Amino acid sequence: MFGYLRFALAFFVLISHVDIRFSGLNPGVIAVVIFYILAGHVVSHLWADIIPEGPGKLSAFYRDRLLRIFPLYLYVAVLSVLFLILTGYGKPLFTPLRLMGNLTIIPLNFYMILENTILTNPERFLIPPAWSLGAELQAYILLPLVFSHRFLKIFIVFTSFCVYMLANLQIINPDYWGYRLIPGVFFMFVAGASIQRTKSNAAPHRSRLDLLYPWITWLLIAVSGIIFQAKNLFGLGYTKETFIGFLIGIPTIYLLDHIPAKLPGNALMGALSYGIFLTHFLVIWCIDYAGFIEKNSLMYIPIITLGSVIIAYLGITSIEKQMNTIRKAGS
Secondary structure, X not given: OHHHHHHHHHHHHHHHOOOOOEOOEOHHHHHHHHHHHHHHHHHHHHHHHHOOOOOOHHHHHHHHHHHHHHHXXXXXXXXXXXXXXXXXXXXXXXXXXXXXXXXXXXXXXXXXXXXXXXXXXXXXXXXXXXXXXXXXXXXXXXXXXXXXXXXXXXXXXXXXXXXXXXXXXXXXXXXXXXXXXXXXHHHHHHHHHHHHHOOOXXXXXXXXXXXXXXXXXXXXXXXXHHHHHHOOOOOXXXXXXXXXXXXXXXXXXXXXXXXXXXXXXXXXXXXXXXXXXXXXXXXXXHHHHHOXXXXXXXXXXXXXXXXXXXXXXXHHHHHHHHXXXXXXXXX
């Protein structure tokens, strides 16, 4: 079931980048917040139920995450570089530091203080949505700490939630600290992990804290959302979208986690989702450069989706299948 959810979220990110809005809300932001929660859920399962205990557990965890994130990412990055070099689209500016920032992913969500743009007109990364992968990789670095240290987990999660609320109250930048930077969103990853850990096969990983935490946080955000709406406090940044994303994401992931049925094609849909997330900007650029279809055409979004699926599928069959074999061998 999670494969279909991931595919839907990737599609919402795609349509947000062709300026589709629902009642003025950005569906891509809502999707990214749910992705954060889902990422926490996935790596908690990996840590608690798949990677065996032992001195090499941490290195095995990081190895798995690197093999999951980077091969397909680098495949799309190479295709993007070739397209930009051959066409000059977006007036690309290739420098060693900018390329390093894009290829390592981790610093991309610090775009407000680090210059990692490759396209200069308009300013874009090599793979524009990859800034959220930067936040995700930073979360992967931190999550083993909270998995292993209960009181550190409480402190970090409480601090992260406070940063998030300060951002949404516009005491600090709401876009940066309430959506993009790890101090303000880390509690979302932990909420997803906590949902998974209540079902974990490894009994020592379960706790009452994990049972209560996602729902207490959900209630706090729900009450805050009601107050914000009543007091007209929704303002700059994506406050409303991140609230909605969390309020939808927690019960959705909880319900899917407790549905025993498995739909056919779930694994393929999940694999395609990451590829679509990575490739859709390249397809948009190709269409824009070729100029063969107007943005207001009914076929514009279907063609972008189809092109993204094709490129993603080629990457899955040529690269990701081999990487998954290596990952499983190392588990």
